Amino acid sequence: MINLNHQLDLIRQSPTVAMADRVNSLKAQGEKIIGLQTGDPDFPTHPGIQNVAMKALRGGWTHYGPSRGFLDVRQAVAAKLDRDNGVTYDPESEILMTHGGIHAYYIAMQSLINPGDDVLIPDPSYATHVNMAIMLRANAIRVPSLPENGFLPSIDAWERALTPNTRVMVINYPSNPTGVYPSYDYLKMLQDFASANHLWVVSDEVYENLYYEHHPICASKFFGAKDRTILIHSLSKTYAMTGWRVGYLAATVSVIENALKAGQNSITCVAPFIQKAAAFALGDPEIQQYAALMRENYLRRRDRILQVSTEYQSSKVAITPPMGAFYFFLDMRALKMSSIEICERILNDAKVGLVPGAAFGQHGEGFVRMTTAASDDEVEAGFRKIIEWAETH
Numbered sequence: 063m064i065n066l067n068h069q070l071d072l073i074r075q076s077p078t079v080a081m082a083d084r085v086n087s088l089k090a091q092g093e094k095i096i097g098l099q100t101g102d103p104d105f106p107t108h109p110g111i112q113n114v115a116m117k118a119l120r121g122g123w124t125h126y127g128p129s130r131g132f133l134d135v136r137q138a139v140a141a142k143l144d145r146d147n148g149v150t151y152d153p154e155s156e157i158l159m160t161h162g163g164i165h166a167y168y169i170a171m172q173s174l175i176n177p178g179d180d181v182l183i184p185d186p187s188y189a190t191h192v193n194m195a196i197m198l199r200a201n202a203i204r205v206p207s208l209p210e211n212g213f214l215p216s217i218d219a220w221e222r223a224l225t226p227n228t229r230v231m232v233i234n235y236p237s238n239p240t241g242v243y244p245s246y247d248y249l250k251m252l253q254d255f256a257s258a259n260h261l262w263v264v265s266d267e268v269y270e271n272l273y274y275e276h277h278p279i280c281a282s283k284f285f286g287a288k289d290r291t292i293l294i295h296s297l298s299k300t301y302a303m304t305g306w307r308v309g310y311l312a313a314t315v316s317v318i319e320n321a322l323k324a325g326q327n328s329i330t331c332v333a334p335f336i337q338k339a340a341a342f343a344l345g346d347p348e349i350q351q352y353a354a355l356m357r358e359n360y361l362r363r364r365d366r367i368l369q370v371s372t373e374y375q376s377s378k379v380a381i382t383p384p385m386g387a388f389y390f391f392l393d394m395r396a397l398k399m400s401s402i403e404i405c406e407r408i409l410n411d412a413k414v415g416l417v418p419g420a421a422f423g424q425h426g427e428g429f430v431r432m433t434t435a436a437s438d439d440e441v442e443a444g445f446r447k448i449i450e451w452a453e454t455h
């Protein structure tokens with residue numbers, strides 16, 4: 063037997079990445095595939111951000127920087143959190159720059175978790191939330207987040223999942239894969255639940271700028287919530303900067319001090335020229351307009367899909383209109399096939415790449431995730447192909 067870390071045997075390769083690899087290899091063989099599997103904006107990073115990065119590169123911002131991030135960058139983060147989210151964080155001590163949202167989540171969880179702790183995570187949800195908990199030798203307890211309940215776990219479901227070892231709850235609104243985000247009252251209820259049970263709330267808000275209804279409410283914006291809530295943020299989705307790998311954590315000082323150790327000993331720092339570009343992206347008014355323009359594009363595609371869905375009146379593909387993010391979580395349970403089989407067959411027959419709902423948890427079974435982060439034409443043509451395929455099965 064090879065002597066490796068067996069904890070990683072408990073984790074499967076990311077089905078999103080696996081599907082992207084398959085779509086790319088089919089495309090390389092000359093197949094015409096509509097790839098609606100990846101959550102990566104189809105827009106370029108704004109040239110203004112690129113210019114700042116290039117100037118910083120040429121200006122010598124090419125050495126190690128402080129592990130927390132430069133103070134001016136953290137000040138830009140604090141100003142953004144105040145402006146967009148209505149929450150106050152001290153740039154000196156309550157903010158830490160990270161390699162994207164995924165790394166922010168990783169070091170947040172490293173800062174909180176001891177082996178054997180229980181962590182509550184809705185099902186379905188972004189697979190990394192569970193995988194990271196497992197990597198840290200915690201137990202991920204899934205909280206059913208059912209379509210019948212608008213993809214939000216009922217308070218009873220949270221209560222039932224609770225154990226004496228539960229120390230953390232993870233939430234992600236707007237949600238990948240469902241696009242749902244809750245009302246003020248629901249979030250208040252979650253914070254009351256966390257407070258009553260002495261839980262940390264890790265809130266992944268990387269889709270906060272992609273909303274089609276009221277502005278999503280920041281999880282720490284409740285009385286007393288800041289002391290138990292860790293905010294996970296990223297520039298990836300809001301500013302079409304997925305490849306830049308930059309995000310940040312906002313939390314109370316004790317968590318940031320732990321996260322600083324975790325960050326220092328894993329990445330040292332976020333590349334200084336990237337940090338400078340991030341500060342510009344977060345603060346510049348023209349860039350905020352660009353972000354709003356991208357949101358309008360996702361909204362137009364979402365509305366188009368809703369119209370097409372009404373046009374077909376399909377009994378095989380049901381839709382809960384997403385409130386945010388850039389995904390549709392298509393309910394294809396009527397086909398009575400596994401979500402993997404549905405995705406395989408749609409890829410083979412209709413030439414559309416999707417992600418099986420089971421990748422997000424057992425309650426995602428029978429669903430598939432389709433992104434709207436592709437051109438208007440691709441999104442509409444892909445969706446039509448999915449429905450037309452489903453109607454013949």
Ligand SMILES: Cc1ncc(COP(=O)(O)O)c(C=O)c1O
Nearest residue numbers: 101162163164188238268296298
């Ligand atoms: C819910 C959620 N959190 C975090 C991430 C990671 O984003 P980043 O590129 O900032 O690491 C993603 C990416 O798809 C996501 O869907």
